[in-house]
Amino acid sequence: MRPCKFLRLIREEFTLNFRMKAATVFSALALLTGGLAATAAPASAVGGCPSGKLCLYSGTNYSGLYWTSASTATCVPGVGSNGGPPASYVNNLPVEVKMWGYIAGGGLTLHHRATIRAGGFTSNTGGVVYWNQACTGGVNPN
Structure with missing residues (x-):
C-alpha cells in the first residue's frame, strides 16, 4: 500500500470515529437535558399566592397580603376599602x-371598573382604579 493511500485511510477512519463519538456525546447530552427538564421542580407561586386563590396586596411587588378568595362564583364587598385599591395582585383562579x-x-349602582384575567398578575397596578367589590366567575353585584 502506498503511503498516500494509507494516510488517506487513517484520516477517513479518524473522521468516521470522531463523528460517531460526537454523535454519541450529543445524543447523551440531549437525553440528559430532556430528563432534567422533565423532572424540574415547579416554579414557586407568583407573590406567594397559592394555586386556586385570588390574592390582593396593599403594597407593590406582592407585599402586604390583605385579601384572598378561593370562590369562583361570588362577590365580596369591601375590597379596596383598606386605604385604596390593591397595589398588586395574583389571580390563580380559573375564572x-x-x-x-x-x-x-x-x-x-356599582359599575364595572377593571377585570383581572384568569391567571393574571401584576406587581404594580398603579393604584388608579378604586373599587368596592370583587366578583368572580361573571357574578354581577347589582
Whole structure:
C-alpha cells in the first residue's frame, strides 16, 4: 500500500470515529437535558399566592397580603376599602375577577371598573382604579 493511500485511510477512519463519538456525546447530552427538564421542580407561586386563590396586596411587588378568595362564583364587598385599591395582585383562579365600584353621579349602582384575567398578575397596578367589590366567575353585584 502506498503511503498516500494509507494516510488517506487513517484520516477517513479518524473522521468516521470522531463523528460517531460526537454523535454519541450529543445524543447523551440531549437525553440528559430532556430528563432534567422533565423532572424540574415547579416554579414557586407568583407573590406567594397559592394555586386556586385570588390574592390582593396593599403594597407593590406582592407585599402586604390583605385579601384572598378561593370562590369562583361570588362577590365580596369591601375590597379596596383598606386605604385604596390593591397595589398588586395574583389571580390563580380559573375564572376572571371583575372589580366593581361606585362612580360620581352614578347613584348606588356599582359599575364595572377593571377585570383581572384568569391567571393574571401584576406587581404594580398603579393604584388608579378604586373599587368596592370583587366578583368572580361573571357574578354581577347589582
